[in-house]
Amino acid sequence: MDQCEECGFGYPGVGAADVPLRLRGFAQRYAGALAAAADVRRRPEPDVWSPLEYTCHFRDVLRWQRDRIELALRADAPEFVPMGRDELVITAAYNRQDPAAVVDGLAAAADLLATAFAALGPAELARVGRYPWPEPVERTLLWLGRHTVHEGEHHLMDIARG
Template sequence: MITPDTKDWTWVLREPCPECGLAAGDVDPTTVGDRTRATLPTWEDVLERDDARERPDEDTWSPTEYACHVRDVFRLFAGRAALMLEQNDPLFENWDQDETAVAEHYELQDPADVAPQLVEAGNRIADVFDAVPADAWTRTARRSDGAEFTVATLAQYFIHDIEHHLHDVGA
């Protein structure tokens, strides 16, 4: 089992990530749909690599496990963004990414199956962000840990996660 990541990554909205270099807070949220779509061919390439199922060490997911996580992040954030657009200041349900990885057996998933699922989910969340009305980017939501988001900062936080994980898999 991989050691869970317990960091609060919302700091990437305030300062550039020293690992991947992205200054998420500077990303124009209206570009997140296009940026998401631009990652999809790279994720497909990652899943075609010979080492796609190999963990580089005991504490690091394989590229396929990262892709499963990204697929699920696409799905989760599509729901969260839609919720923000439908409700006033909703509270997001908790999501344990590490629990999901174990329950969904990321380590056993076939890269050839994951690729089209990831692309479908990626296009869906890109469409959600593309459809945000100009006056809705400031709508708010909260996580149970107290983190607050607008639709704009949710988009920025989201794109960091996706692009950061490409860095994690060496793409």
């Protein structure tokens, strides 16, 4: 995947040096998106997440991606297991979490992931792991960084249109 058909995000437009900067910028943007929402817990449709659920999801994406980097640095061509995104909305009770704590957790996770990406050189960024979405395929760590930036941008769009 190099381009998102739905939001227009272009993966090649995000360089390795951009990834940490873009990741660190998300906390403030998600805080603003939640502040602008009329009701952070309201789902616009039964099968569309609330602004708080999208924010919790992205916080957890940041955490999972950091774990995946660590795994890819330890193992050759690891298999990245799916995070169970739809299950986590329910089992982690996303819509009952405190929005301020969620934004704080997102900021901390974004900073940790940004720091991890900033420490990677070209050889590490070229390491691969088998990524489960949209279908299992080998992806580089640079792609993983770009994809994480895409996730952040895409879900901000989801919140805004909800």
